[in-house]
Amino acid sequence: MQNKDLGPAVKVQDVSITYRTTFERVPTFKSALVRLGRGERAVREVKAVQNVSFDVDHGTTIGIIGANGAGKSTLMRSLAGILPPTSGRIEVHGRVSTLLSLGVGFNAALSGKENVVLGGLAAGLSRKAIQERYEAIAAFAELGDFMEMPMRTYSSGMFSRLAFSVAVHMDPDILLIDEALSAGDASFKQKAADKMKELVTNSRTMFLVSHAMSSVRDLCNDAIWLDHGKLMMRGTPDEVIAEYTKFLQVSAKSAATLEDF
Numbered sequence: 001m002q003n004k005d006l007g008p009a010v011k012v013q014d015v016s017i018t019y020r021t022t023f024e025r026v027p028t029f030k031s032a033l034v035r036l037g038r039g040e041r042a043v044r045e046v047k048a049v050q051n052v053s054f055d056v057d058h059g060t061t062i063g064i065i066g067a068n069g070a071g072k073s074t075l076m077r078s079l080a081g082i083l084p085p086t087s088g089r090i091e092v093h094g095r096v097s098t099l100l101s102l103g104v105g106f107n108a109a110l111s112g113k114e115n116v117v118l119g120g121l122a123a124g125l126s127r128k129a130i131q132e133r134y135e136a137i138a139a140f141a142e143l144g145d146f147m148e149m150p151m152r153t154y155s156s157g158m159f160s161r162l163a164f165s166v167a168v169h170m171d172p173d174i175l176l177i178d179e180a181l182s183a184g185d186a187s188f189k190q191k192a193a194d195k196m197k198e199l200v201t202n203s204r205t206m207f208l209v210s211h212a213m214s215s216v217r218d219l220c221n222d223a224i225w226l227d228h229g230k231l232m233m234r235g236t237p238d239e240v241i242a243e244y245t246k247f248l249q250v251s252a253k254s255a256a257t258l259e260d261f
Contacts, residue, residue, distance in 0.1 A: 007093065008055040009174055009205040010079060015088035017049040017074055017229075048074040049085070050229040056222070058094075058173075059203040061196070063216035063237055065244055066226040072209045075226070076100055076178050079207065094173025094205070097123060099163055108152040112143060112162050115151060119166040133169050140195070141165040142188075161188060168195050175199060178209040193219060213241050 021044055049071045056062055064072045077083040078090060080098045106115045116137055120130030138147050141161040146154065154162070167175065175196070196219055200206055210216055216223060216237050223240040225232045227247075233240050 006058050008091070009058045009060070009093055010056040010207075011089075011091040012052055012054050012079075013089045013091075015049055015052050015075075015078065015085045015090060016047070017071070017078060017083065018086045019046040019048055020044070021046060048229050049078070049226075051088070052226075052229075052231045053088075054224060054231065054234060056205060056207075058205055059200060060222050061200045061206040061208065061220045062222040062224065063220035063240075064207060064209045064224055064226065065211075065213070065216060065240065066232075067248075069228070070226040071229040072226055073100070073178055074229075076176050076207060076209055080176055092174060095124065095171065096174045096176065097167045097170040097172030098176045099167040100176060100178045106151055106159070106163070109150055111149055112141075112147040112151055112154070113138075115162070116147075116166055120170065123170040123172075125170065133171075137162075137165045137169045140169065140191075157185065157188075164192055168192075168199060172199075173204060175204060175206045177207065179211070213245075216241065 052071075052075065064075070066072050074083065076098075077100060078085055079092065080096060080100060081092070082100075107118065110118070113134070116134060117127070117130055120133070121127070125133075141147070141158075141164075143154075143158055143162060146158060151159065151162075167177070177196075193215070196206060196208075200221075206219075208216065208219060220237050222234070223237040224234045225240050225244045232247075233243050
């Protein structure tokens with residue numbers, strides 16, 4: 001249920017994000033030597049997000065879809081406060097928990113248990129609050145004795161389980177998830193989906209970036225489509241997915257589009 005009396009959970013106002021990166025289409029040894037002598041580098045500007053604006057109310061689960069390079073992950077990092085916008089303004093009201101990339105923020109040399117503590121401290125929780133949540137986090141991740149082992153011994157699926165479990169047990173008001181369900185078996189994917197639905201039922205706000213249209217349909221009640229950094233459309237998941245798939249000239253019922261991968 002949305003709580004509009006509180007105002008938007010997230011407000012994005014005319015946000016643009018531009019990268020400056022070194023770039024050379026066909027590098028050669030000669031050109032590298034010339035630039036080295038002159039102290040020059042080829043620089044290219046990448047407009048990852050362009051003049052994007054939208055509000056998201058409390059209790060909304062919004063899917064963000066688009067092709068690779070559309071600006072989805074860049075926008076999520078900006079919402080998380082990791083990447084400041086080049087121009088425009090982002091307002092976020094509430095405690096944010098992020099799952100933007102597999103295992104980001106984890107120290108592979110430390111155990112799963114120690115990384116739970118680090119994740120909790122990074123989220124602003126006290127050690128006591130982390131300890132109170134630890135058993136629930138460990139039980140949800142279902143890693144057993146591996147919780148006491150260094151995370152360098154984990155498979156990608158085990159990383160995914162623990163990262164997701166930590167993120168959803170930090171008592172977030174706003175949860176940012178980028179392809180969190182891409183790893184792990186079918187049973188864990190269903191468990192993760194059920195947990196996300198539980199959070200939304202409790203009026204939490206969620207952003208879900210995914211190439212899997214079925215996940216967006218099943219989990220979200222709102223959606224936006226980005227293309228080359230521009231906001232193309234916002235609407236219900238069915239409406240946005242239909243226009244997006246039409247744009248890609250594929251059927252909305254295509255198995256390749258609907259498959260979780």
